[in-house]
Amino acid sequence: MARIVMKFGGTSMAGMERIRNVAARVKHVVEQGHEVAVVVSAMAGETDRLVGFCKEASPLYDPAEYDVVVASGEQVTSGLLAMTLKAMGVDARSWLGWQLPIRTNEAHAKARIGDIDTIDLLASMRSGTVAVIPGFQGMMEDGRISTLGRGGSDTSAVAVAAAVKADRCDIYTDVDGVYTTDPRIVARARKLDLVTYEEMLELASVGAKVLQTRSVGLAMKEGVVVQVLSSFDDPTQDDLPGTLIVSEEELEAKLKEDKMERQLITGIAHDKNEAKITLTRVPDRPGAVAHIFGPLADAAINVDMIIQNVGRDKGETDVTFTVPGADLARALDVLESQKDVIGFNRVIPDTKVAKVSVVGVGMKSHAGVASTMFKSLADRGINILAISTSEIKVSVLIDEDETELAVRVLHTAYGLDAPVA
């Protein structure tokens, strides 16, 4: 017997037929003797509908009332799943965010989960009652409803799993796992059986949208074993093939157990939502760079890659860096307002770029990963505009039009292509 948190997203909860399918899956897990809590999203489209009302009410809507409105979507699906389970003969009850409560900090519409009270919840689960918990919502110190920001239900599920010390947090989605790369780009992409938190974070943060980044970070911090599964497989099937997300130590242990070799590279990610900014003729003196990146950091704009070009004229240099595409307009505002302090000549934005990354904990112990990447791309004439690296990742900025080609080239270069069937 294990204690399992199951999480179902909006596509899995879209309408009663799908909710019945979710209930059938929950029932199957309960019948295997497990203690179960289920975290649910709102029906697909419902949160957009509710956010639409808020925007119609006022473009600058009050975030406290926004939370009251949008938290209702998960309240509805929680009640519907609990009553469907009961109708199937599985004892169940809903626990709304304020009922547990799931305590959050005081940041409406983008709250972070703090403590979750589990005394009543665990007593109920131990008595054989499935707990159905709406994702995305919590309660603040002042007793008002808070929400976690879009996609927050994954984080809710991991937080609940940590709070009840679950053996596993199973995230059911509309894909059946984490792949070596986007299967829409590379038909021979392979599903990964195992991936580490660190790899998943890098894959998620560069555009592999299987899990919300924050939920992976929380799982890593709390040591929650996460499994990504498809909610559209047969609900009564045992051992659904998914992807298990674990710590590096657990990965090593499992590889040893299965007598498997560690792959050098785990996956190739890409992200077209980057923007490149070049400032020309910045004075080449100590502290100049601080004048650029200090104000951007103050505005909570995340700068990724930075290149300081070789000075063209004596005492002047060009500075190029990337920011998330969504922050580009704000970044340009900040830079214009600091023009006199920074002392640049022109600011040149460019959104026709993409970041392609090779990710793998294996590269910690192997040299030559970056050079393979640069050589493979150069052989196909793909120009590298910028580079950034971390312990388990090498990223390059390239022309957006070459994204798919670069991903395919790298997938083959690192031996990730599935054998031809």
Next chain:
Amino acid sequence: MARIVMKFGGTSMAGMERIRNVAARVKHVVEQGHEVAVVVSAMAGETDRLVGFCKEASPLYDPAEYDVVVASGEQVTSGLLAMTLKAMGVDARSWLGWQLPIRTNEAHAKARIGDIDTIDLLASMRSGTVAVIPGFQGMMEDGRISTLGRGGSDTSAVAVAAAVKADRCDIYTDVDGVYTTDPRIVARARKLDLVTYEEMLELASVGAKVLQTRSVGLAMKEGVVVQVLSSFDDPTQDDLPGTLIVSEEELEAKLKEDKMERQLITGIAHDKNEAKITLTRVPDRPGAVAHIFGPLADAAINVDMIIQNVGRDKGETDVTFTVPGADLARALDVLESQKDVIGFNRVIPDTKVAKVSVVGVGMKSHAGVASTMFKSLADRGINILAISTSEIKVSVLIDEDETELAVRVLHTAYGLDAPVA
């Protein structure tokens, strides 16, 4: 300055354009210097949509989870109205049923309101913040959500008005007041400026669906002055013409103040949702009637008019009575199951009947009201099948096809027709 509870129904809250209109009305009342709490319904159609999901989940849905699902409709409109008010510069916040809390008894889907905590609510209202409260919902002793049954938002508004000792409870609806009769039947029906709780109860319970019956009973018990107003009039108009519902003493005082005469009859109501049941050849012995009406009462079926016909055969009689049409099938089941005990021959149901009532506190001090009614109907050849009376009402059961004719005849007979313009 007064303390006013304003209530807006589903038609008034159907979409953001109408919610903005509601907010404009609230703003106007606030700007007159009043302390305001607003009770809102879900958007028209939303509760039906949510109930539909529950029925799809299971015909025998769990009522506790039903409450979780359907209470979300009013949560959404509360948040939307509060944020719309804030966007218009009116300080406001939503207070959900569990936040106040509005305590109810332990009857999911048909709860009754007990206490409402008002310390925080009144402090907030006194500081100039409009309180926006979802109707229809409350919280049970065990901390779970309850709802009051369909149409319960009127009752919520009156309960809030009683709890905060409001000077008035203004119920905004899609009609502009209470009329002497249904204006769709009698074009010369007049809007009433004043009506007593007792009259409103009789009018409501026989089909004038302006207010939920339970809310009128609660207003009478708690002495809450209720005003019925149209939510579609110009929101910035002062002294909207509505109908004030007051006690008999307040009615007398206001009539004296305005040097007005009390009307003998206040209104004519009709109700086509009655069913007539005749049991033939019931043994004419002591206790026979108890065998009929005891089991019906046990099944919570409300019997209204009763006629015991003159015995046709020695020792036998026919018994005729009416029940709400919605309870007919259940009543027939009960009677069949008691057939041996009661000892009747046949049971003859008839749904093609209607109840027409003349209502008015004035009849307490005037004789001849009933005879005017019987004579007026007889003059037009309308056959009376049964009669029932109360202190302020005379009702007759007639053939359903003659309903409209009877209403028109009585409206004229009691001098209620508006003068021709």
